[in-house]
Amino acid sequence: MEFIKFNGVTKQYKNGVVAIYDLNLSIEKGDFCYIIGGSGSGKSTLIKMLYREEKPTRGEIILGGLKVNKLRNSSVYKLRRKLGVVFQDYRLLPKSNVYENVAFALEAIGLKKRDIRPKVLKAIELVGLKSKLRDYPDNLSGGEQQRVAIARAIVNEPKLLICDEPTGNLDPVMSMEIVKLLEEINKKEGTTVIMVTHDKTIVNKRKKHVIALKEGHLFKDYKKGEYIDEIL
Amino acid sequence: MKFFRILGRSIRDAFKSVGRNFSLSLASISCIIITLVIVAMSIVVSYNVENISNVLREDLTIVAFVSNDADEFVVKKLKLDIEDISNVDKVTFKDKSEIKNEMMKEDEAFENAMKTWDEEENPLQHTYLVKVKDIEEITETATAIKNLDGIDVVKYGEGMVDQLITVFKVAERASIIAVIALVLMTMFLIVNTIKLTIFSRKREISIMRLVGASNFAIKLPFVVEGMILGFLGSILPVIGMIYGYKTLYTYFGGKFFTDIIKLVRPEPFIYYAALIVVGIGILVGMLGSSRAVRKYLKV
Numbered sequence: 001m002e003f004i005k006f007n008g009v010t011k012q013y014k015n016g017v018v019a020i021y022d023l024n025l026s027i028e029k030g031d032f033c034y035i036i037g038g039s040g041s042g043k044s045t046l047i048k049m050l051y052r053e054e055k056p057t058r059g060e061i062i063l064g065g066l067k068v069n070k071l072r073n074s075s076v077y078k079l080r081r082k083l084g085v086v087f088q089d090y091r092l093l094p095k096s097n098v099y100e101n102v103a104f105a106l107e108a109i110g111l112k113k114r115d116i117r118p119k120v121l122k123a124i125e126l127v128g129l130k131s132k133l134r135d136y137p138d139n140l141s142g143g144e145q146q147r148v149a150i151a152r153a154i155v156n157e158p159k160l161l162i163c164d165e166p167t168g169n170l171d172p173v174m175s176m177e178i179v180k181l182l183e184e185i186n187k188k189e190g191t192t193v194i195m196v197t198h199d200k201t202i203v204n205k206r207k208k209h210v211i212a213l214k215e216g217h218l219f220k221d222y223k224k225g226e227y228i229d230e231i232l
Numbered sequence: 233m234k235f236f237r238i239l240g241r242s243i244r245d246a247f248k249s250v251g252r253n254f255s256l257s258l259a260s261i262s263c264i265i266i267t268l269v270i271v272a273m274s275i276v277v278s279y280n281v282e283n284i285s286n287v288l289r290e291d292l293t294i295v296a297f298v299s300n301d302a303d304e305f306v307v308k309k310l311k312l313d314i315e316d317i318s319n320v321d322k323v324t325f326k327d328k329s330e331i332k333n334e335m336m337k338e339d340e341a342f343e344n345a346m347k348t349w350d351e352e353e354n355p356l357q358h359t360y361l362v363k364v365k366d367i368e369e370i371t372e373t374a375t376a377i378k379n380l381d382g383i384d385v386v387k388y389g390e391g392m393v394d395q396l397i398t399v400f401k402v403a404e405r406a407s408i409i410a411v412i413a414l415v416l417m418t419m420f421l422i423v424n425t426i427k428l429t430i431f432s433r434k435r436e437i438s439i440m441r442l443v444g445a446s447n448f449a450i451k452l453p454f455v456v457e458g459m460i461l462g463f464l465g466s467i468l469p470v471i472g473m474i475y476g477y478k479t480l481y482t483y484f485g486g487k488f489f490t491d492i493i494k495l496v497r498p499e500p501f502i503y504y505a506a507l508i509v510v511g512i513g514i515l516v517g518m519l520g521s522s523r524a525v526r527k528y529l530k531v
Binding site for chain 2: 108109110111152
């Protein structure tokens with residue numbers, strides 16, 4: 001079942017640069033999909049359009065039946081409540097501890113305090129940081145900080161988890177741990193995961209659905225299990 | 233319920249932010265204090281001016297002295313003529329013997345001098361006491377009365393009334409201009425305070441946007457912060473106004489130098505004025521922060 005669909009999507013920025021050109025692709029519900037490509041291939045633009053940080057210049061983006069490109073600015077928040085986003089730089093609140101960082105996502109959307117606690121504890125347990133509830137980001141390793149960011153992204157039980165180079169700042173061991181965690185979330189919770197990465201080793205080891213971009217075009221759509229050998 | 237949760241969170245965040253950007257908050261609050269002190273003074277002055285104008289309107293009388301040559305018919309006709317003047321509210325006739333009796337009662341010296349006067353000898357004049365509708369047109373009305381046949385002299389404290397009205401008007405206009413200028417300056421400072429808050433909370437705001445907080449939930453803490461600054465800035469002016477006015481009222485015994493200028497009683501007037509000052513403080517804070525949010529918070 002198609003969960004995400006890009007139909008002839010083109011994105012041209014105001015300075016004239018075309019980041020994505022006539023892109024057609026689809027991602028199934030519950031899929032774990034890597035998006036790979038070199039610098040300037042349009043990976044980040046693609047996912048930014050998914051969470052409506054950017055709007056396509058042409059074409060149509062459908063996410064779970066919702067036409068993302070047609071969404072009014074005032075309604076974007078409704079889309080974002082259905083998805084979680086993780087970044088390379090974690091984007092945690094430095095003056096809040098692990099629990100507060102994760103709870104912040106639910107407080108911001110106005111959930112009741114008594115509903116927040118169990119959800120936060122469940123998410124923190126899932127990422128394996130139960131023992132570090134009261135620790136502050138500065139006292140955590142890079143991998144742990146990324147786990148907090150993942151917990152924050154999944155705490156509202158999103159249908160889609162978008163990860164923009166989540167392992168970019170981590171060593172290979174930690175990177176693999178994070179990838180395994182994301183796979184576990186994908187498997188356990190049925191969350192569709194899209195992960196942008198530069199790391200071909202990870203992609204080849206995990207053998208998942210891979211979308212390769214090159215200079216804004218769809219270079220290749222590798223089905224699950226295919227080996228990626230092209231240098232992008 | 234959700235609205236109240238978001239509001240509660242906004243209030244908490246706003247207080248935190250006031251503390252975090254303390255020096256700039258303090259600058260804004262100081263500016264609000266200065267503005268509101270002027271606003272408070274303007275309210276007190278203009279309400280008292282209004283009150284004094286009303287008292288003057290009620291008390292001020294044109295005294296028209298009827299010529300001693302005028303016969304009884306002219307004297308009676310004069311009443312109708314005066315009543316025909318558009319600004320005239322009420323006309324009262326005072327016979328010269330009545331005036332003589334009143335003066336004799338007032339002072340012993342008058343009594344000794346006047347007691348021997350009979351009707352023929354009485355040099356005083358019949359008078360018409362005229363109340364006007366609009367005090368600002370009293371000069372024109374007095375001139376119209378003076379031009380009537382049979383009127384000798386007209387008195388109404390001309391110089392003093394004109395001067396008082398001019399002084400009141402100047403004071404009122406000056407305070408309005410000062411208040412507008414200060415309100416604009418305060419809003420400018422509040423815009424900058426909130427701008428700084430927005431920048432210092434950039435990461436928080438970007439996370440809020442990502443997790444799907446509504447624009448309302450993102451903007452509200454900043455608007456609340458502006459309102460808090462306005463409220464904090466209104467505390468000192470309000471206290472100063474209440475105690476200052478009460479002390480002034482007691483010190484002057486309820487009147488300002490002369491019996492004509494009576495001050496408004498402090499209660500309940502000063503409490504209503506305090507509410508207005510607090511309201512203006514909060515409103516200025518809210519408008520300033522709303523402007524900053526519109527300008528700098530891209531959501």
